[in-house]
Amino acid sequence: MWFFNDEERELQKVCRDFALKELAPFAQENDEKEQFNIDAFKKMGELGLLGITADPKYGGAGLGATAATIVMEEFGAVCASSTLSYLAHAILCVNNIQQNGSEEQKEKFLPKLISGEHIGCMGMSEPEYGSDALGIQTKAVNHKDHYLINGAKMWITNAQYSDIAYIYTRTGKNKKDLTTFILEKSNGDFSVGKPIHKMGMRASPTGELIFENSKVPLNSRVGNEGESTYHMMKNLEIERITISGISLGIARSCVDQCLKYSSERKQFGKKIGDFQLIQKMIAEMSTETEMMKHFLYSACKEYDQGKKGPVMAAQVKLALPKMATKIALDAIQLHGGYGYSREFQLERYLRDNKLNEIGAGTNEVMIMIIAKTLLKESQ
Numbered sequence: 001m002w003f004f005n006d007e008e009r010e011l012q013k014v015c016r017d018f019a020l021k022e023l024a025p026f027a028q029e030n031d032e033k034e035q036f037n038i039d040a041f042k043k044m045g046e047l048g049l050l051g052i053t054a055d056p057k058y059g060g061a062g063l064g065a066t067a068a069t070i071v072m073e074e075f076g077a078v079c080a081s082s083t084l085s086y087l088a089h090a091i092l093c094v095n096n097i098q099q100n101g102s103e104e105q106k107e108k109f110l111p112k113l114i115s116g117e118h119i120g121c122m123g124m125s126e127p128e129y130g131s132d133a134l135g136i137q138t139k140a141v142n143h144k145d146h147y148l149i150n151g152a153k154m155w156i157t158n159a160q161y162s163d164i165a166y167i168y169t170r171t172g173k174n175k176k177d178l179t180t181f182i183l184e185k186s187n188g189d190f191s192v193g194k195p196i197h198k199m200g201m202r203a204s205p206t207g208e209l210i211f212e213n214s215k216v217p218l219n220s221r222v223g224n225e226g227e228s229t230y231h232m233m234k235n236l237e238i239e240r241i242t243i244s245g246i247s248l249g250i251a252r253s254c255v256d257q258c259l260k261y262s263s264e265r266k267q268f269g270k271k272i273g274d275f276q277l278i279q280k281m282i283a284e285m286s287t288e289t290e291m292m293k294h295f296l297y298s299a300c301k302e303y304d305q306g307k308k309g310p311v312m313a314a315q316v317k318l319a320l321p322k323m324a325t326k327i328a329l330d331a332i333q334l335h336g337g338y339g340y341s342r343e344f345q346l347e348r349y350l351r352d353n354k355l356n357e358i359g360a361g362t363n364e365v366m367i368m369i370i371a372k373t374l375l376k377e378s379q
C-alpha cells in the first residue's frame with residue numbers, strides 16, 4: 001500500500017514470511033483434523049505479535065489497527081483459522097485488558113499473554129444471546145468481598161486452550177448493567193464444555209465457558225460495575241475492522257491462485273485464461289480485492305487517528321466478508337471440479353470466510369447499525 005510507512009512494510013514482510021513457513025504447510029491438515037496450530041501460536045509470541053496493540057511496558061508492540069490488520073491479512077491469506085485464534089487472543093482479550101484493565105491487572109495478566117505463555121479468550125455471546133449482546137444473562141452477584149458468577153458463554157474462540165477469559169456479565173436489571181471480569185482457569189474460575197464442530201475455521205478451537213457458582217475476588221472486576229457496555233462497543237469496532245483483514249487475505253489468495261491456474265489449465269487446446277469469460281472473472285475479482293484493500297486500510301488509518309467510529313467499522317465488516325465470499329465462490333468456479341475438491345484449498349477459504357459474515361456481528365446487525373445511525377444523524 002502506498003501509504004504504509006517503513007515499519008508497516010517491515011511488519012508485512014515479517015508476517016508474510018512467518019505465514020508461509022509456520023502456517024501454510026499445516027493449514028489444510030489442521031483443517032481436516034480440527035487441530036489448533038499451537039506451536040505457531042507460541043512462535044507468534046516470540047515474534048512480539050501477540051500484544052500488537054499493547055503497551056511496550058508490558059511487552060507489547062504499542063501499535064494500532066493498521067498493524068493488527070496487516071497481521072490478519074498476511075496470516076488470513078494462508079490459514080484463516082490460526083488468524084481467528086490470534087484475533088481472539090490479541091484483540092478480544094489482550095487489547096481489552098490493555099484498554100480497560102487497571103494497572104494491577106495489566107501488570108498481572110499482560111506479560112504472560114503477550115509472550116504466549118498464556119492463551120486468552122473473550123466471552124460475550126451466550127447460548128440464548130448472540131446479536132442481542134446487551135441481553136446477556138450470565139450473572140455476577142456482589143457478596144461484598146467476592147463475586148459469585150453463574151451462567152455460560154457460547155461460541156468462544158480458544159475456549160479449550162485459554163488460561164485467561166475476559167467475560168461480560170450482568171450485574172443489574174437494566175439492559176446496560178454489564179460488568180466485565182478477568183477470570184483465571186488455574187483458579188477454577190471457569191470450566192469448558194464440549195468442543196463445537198464447525199463448517200469452517202475448523203483449526204480454531206471453539207467451545208463453551210461454564211460458570212457454576214464461580215467465586216472470584218473483587219479485583220478480578222474490570223473497572224466499576226455497569227461500565228462495560230462502553231468497553232464492549234469500543235472493542236467491537238477494532239474487532240470488526242481487524243477481522244476484515246482475514247477476508248482481504250482470503251480474497252488475495254483466491255486471485256493469486258486463479259491467475260496461476262488460468263495460465264496452466266488447458267481446455268479446447270487453449271489456456272483457460274484465453275477465454276473471455278475467465279478473463280471477466282479475473283478482472284472483477286482482482287478489482288474487488290483492490291477495492292477491499294483500499295477501503296480497509298484507509299479505515300484502519302482513520303481509526304488509528306481517532307477520526308471514525310462504529311459506522312465505519314460496521315461498513316468495513318459488512319463489505320469485506322461479503323465480497324470475499326463472492327470472490328471465493330468465483331475462484332471455485334474458475335477451477336471447475338478441482339475448485340470443488342479439497343486439493344486446491346479454495347473450498348476451505350470459502351468455508352472459513354463465511355464465519356466473517358457471522359462472527360463479530362452478523363451482516364444483518366451491521367446493516368442495522370449503519371442504517372439506524374445514518375438515518376438518525378440525517379434527522
Ligand SMILES: Cc1cc2nc3c(=O)[nH]c(=O)nc-3n(C[C@H](O)[C@H](O)[C@H](O)COP(=O)(O)OP(=O)(O)OC[C@H]3O[C@@H](n4cnc5c(N)ncnc54)[C@H](O)[C@@H]3O)c2cc1C
Pocket residue numbers: 088092121122123124125128129130131132154155156157158198201206355358359360361362363364365368
Ligand atoms: C466460529 C465462531 C467463533 C466465535 N467466537 C466468539 C468469541 O470468541 N466470543 C464471543 O463472545 N462470541 C463468539 N462468536 C459468536 C458470534 O459473535 C455470534 O455467533 C454472532 O454474534 C451471532 O449471534 P448468534 O449466533 O447467536 O445468532 P443470532 O443472534 O441468533 O442470529 C440469528 C439470525 O438472526 C439475525 N438477526 C438477529 N437479530 C436481528 C435483527 N434485529 N434484525 C435482523 N436480523 C437479525 C442474524 O443476523 C442471524 O441471521 C463466535 C461465533 C462463531 C460461529
